[in-house]
Amino acid sequence: MYVAAIDQGTTSTRCLVVDHGGRVVAGHQLEHRQILPRAGWVEHDATEIWENTREVCAGALARADLKPHDIAAVGITNQRETTLVWDRTTGQPIHPAIVWQDTRTEAICRRLGEDGGPDRYRERTGLPLATYFAGPKIAWILDHVDGARQRAEAGELAFGTMDSWLVWNMTGGPDGGLHVTDVTNASRTLLMDLRTLAWDEEIAADLGVPLAMLPQIRSSSEVYGTVREGGVLAGVPIAGILGDQHAATFGQVCFEPGMAKNTYGTGNFVLLNTGTEPVVSEHGLLTTVCYRIGDEPAVYALEGSVAVTGSLVQWLRDNLGLIASAEEIEPLARTVDDNGGAYVVPAFSGLFAPHWRSDARGAIVGLTRFVDRGHLARAALEAAAFQSQEVIEAMAADSGVQLSELKVDGGMVANELLMQFQADLLGVDVVRPVVAETTALGAAYAAGLAVGFWDSAAELVANWAEDKRWTPQMPDDERQRLLGQWAKAVQRTLDWETT
Numbered sequence: 001m002y003v004a005a006i007d008q009g010t011t012s013t014r015c016l017v018v019d020h021g022g023r024v025v026a027g028h029q030l031e032h033r034q035i036l037p038r039a040g041w042v043e044h045d046a047t048e049i050w051e052n053t054r055e056v057c058a059g060a061l062a063r064a065d066l067k068p069h070d071i072a073a074v075g076i077t078n079q080r081e082t083t084l085v086w087d088r089t090t091g092q093p094i095h096p097a098i099v100w101q102d103t104r105t106e107a108i109c110r111r112l113g114e115d116g117g118p119d120r121y122r123e124r125t126g127l128p129l130a131t132y133f134a135g136p137k138i139a140w141i142l143d144h145v146d147g148a149r150q151r152a153e154a155g156e157l158a159f160g161t162m163d164s165w166l167v168w169n170m171t172g173g174p175d176g177g178l179h180v181t182d183v184t185n186a187s188r189t190l191l192m193d194l195r196t197l198a199w200d201e202e203i204a205a206d207l208g209v210p211l212a213m214l215p216q217i218r219s220s221s222e223v224y225g226t227v228r229e230g231g232v233l234a235g236v237p238i239a240g241i242l243g244d245q246h247a248a249t250f251g252q253v254c255f256e257p258g259m260a261k262n263t264y265g266t267g268n269f270v271l272l273n274t275g276t277e278p279v280v281s282e283h284g285l286l287t288t289v290c291y292r293i294g295d296e297p298a299v300y301a302l303e304g305s306v307a308v309t310g311s312l313v314q315w316l317r318d319n320l321g322l323i324a325s326a327e328e329i330e331p332l333a334r335t336v337d338d339n340g341g342a343y344v345v346p347a348f349s350g351l352f353a354p355h356w357r358s359d360a361r362g363a364i365v366g367l368t369r370f371v372d373r374g375h376l377a378r379a380a381l382e383a384a385a386f387q388s389q390e391v392i393e394a395m396a397a398d399s400g401v402q403l404s405e406l407k408v409d410g411g412m413v414a415n416e417l418l419m420q421f422q423a424d425l426l427g428v429d430v431v432r433p434v435v436a437e438t439t440a441l442g443a444a445y446a447a448g449l450a451v452g453f454w455d456s457a458a459e460l461v462a463n464w465a466e467d468k469r470w471t472p473q474m475p476d477d478e479r480q481r482l483l484g485q486w487a488k489a490v491q492r493t494l495d496w497e498t499t
């Protein structure tokens with residue numbers, strides 16, 4: 001028997017089949033369109049994502065020559081915060097999904113902050129008021145689609161992040177589909193109380209979001225239901241749901257307080273397990289539910305979310321044509337010894353943690369005629385490491401935890417130059433596991449635990465194996481000089497977009 005995981009990410013959807021040893025035996029992946037109707041707006045077609053999901057599940061099973069009855073359970077992990085509202089009767093979205101990077105809710109967030117400031121809901125939700133989160137995106141859709149708020153109040157519309165959308169469709173859609181989410185996804189809405197793990201009625205009222213449209217909040221590891229007859233995974237229990245960064249933390253087996261991982265994908269997300277009590281950040285981090293297994297107490301995390309890292313590499317490829325593929329950035333960056341004094345601050349969606357400045361916009365600074373393509377490639381990679389360093393420093397200040405090493409995963413960790421630079425900047429070892437698909441692995445683990453495919457967390461810990469380790473080599477004075485220059489570069493991006 002095997003466990004399947006669906007990883008519905010920002011740029012693509014994949015399905016992986018995992019064996020008892022945590023090895024990936026087959027997988028299939030499809031990209032979906034990034035719809036960019038205007039500056040600052042990012043949308044996805046949720047119907048395309050659902051079709052891709054079915055296709056990748058069928059593809060993964062076919063490649064492994066497996067049938068649904070070979071799959072003990074399926075887990076779902078997803079891009080978080082991306083917001084969809086659909087009609088419960090027709091099953092059709094009433095608006096394209098608004099993606100987490102989208103900044104259209106800036107005015108809504110500013111208005112909400114007029115009473116109590118941007119940290120108005122931080123104590124209760126763990127989050128600052130920012131365009132990143134789902135609640136204001138729901139409010140925007142209800143404000144802009146004719147009659148939507150009234151229909152939502154009447155219970156005709158459903159809100160969900162991609163986990164809810166997929167589970168609803170997998171379990172029957174308009175024909176009895178389950179409307180659920182898990183605590184980790186709910187903790188990204190600005191609508192969930194971190195301690196009660198229930199929707200906060202007062203905040204929902206402030207945002208004008210009717211409770212009738214919200215999914216039921218469940219744990220991250222339990223049997224929610226089974227895939228409907230005729231579905232690609234017909235009869236398979238759906239038994240795990242985790243936001244993708246929480247899933248990666250689970251897949252990296254960060255089960256003890258003080259353990260952390262950094263995922264380098266479209267953006268970077270550092271999560272530090274802080275145990276069963278939430279730590280409210282004073283240094284610009286988010287407090288989030290790390291995971292909850294069945295009826296056990298929820299485990300919390302501090303999170304440093306960085307909006308743009310790998311997507312800067314895509315931007316160099318797609319918008320500037322500097323490279324033809326993401327992999328080419330490393331050889332290009334290796335044509336030079338250092339960044340030549342250039343810094344790229346990719347504040348494309350403003351700056352997320354630890355700054356939370358929606359008025360920031362991207363900048364390339366330190367330019368002289370000496371700077372060439374290689375320096376820019378290098379500066380773009382370094383930006384991922386500088387931004388990670390900032391949030392890890394904030395984490396130490398909030399939690400008192402000094403990391404002894406950093407576990408890493410995600411598409412960018414193939415980049416050895418970046419990994420070495422990250423170790424140099426942090427002054428601690430950076431460690432990459434053999435299975436770099438930790439996000440899907442985490443979802444598989446959550447689902448497998450719920451059905452007894454794995455008996456305990458200890459079994460999962462035994463599956464984790466180190467692939468490669470990078471050790472700091474940079475002298476401290478050089479590290480301090482670079483960090484100082486980066487801080488100055490960040491200052492240059494602020495107060496740019498003032499509307």
Ligand SMILES: Nc1ncnc2c1ncn2[C@@H]1O[C@H](COP(=O)(O)OP(=O)(O)O)[C@@H](O)[C@H]1O
Nearest residue numbers: 009011265266310311313326327410411412415
């Ligand atoms: N060798 C590489 N060097 C730098 N960046 C890379 C490399 N390979 C992939 N990437 C970047 O990694 C990202 C893809 O990582 P992935 O973990 O699949 O992202 P996501 O799950 O966010 O879609 C892309 O943004 C891509 O630009």
Ligand SMILES: O=P(O)(O)OC[C@H](O)CO
Nearest residue numbers: 009010079080100265266
């Ligand atoms: O889909 P990813 O890997 O880019 O992750 C997106 C995050 O969940 C956004 O919060």
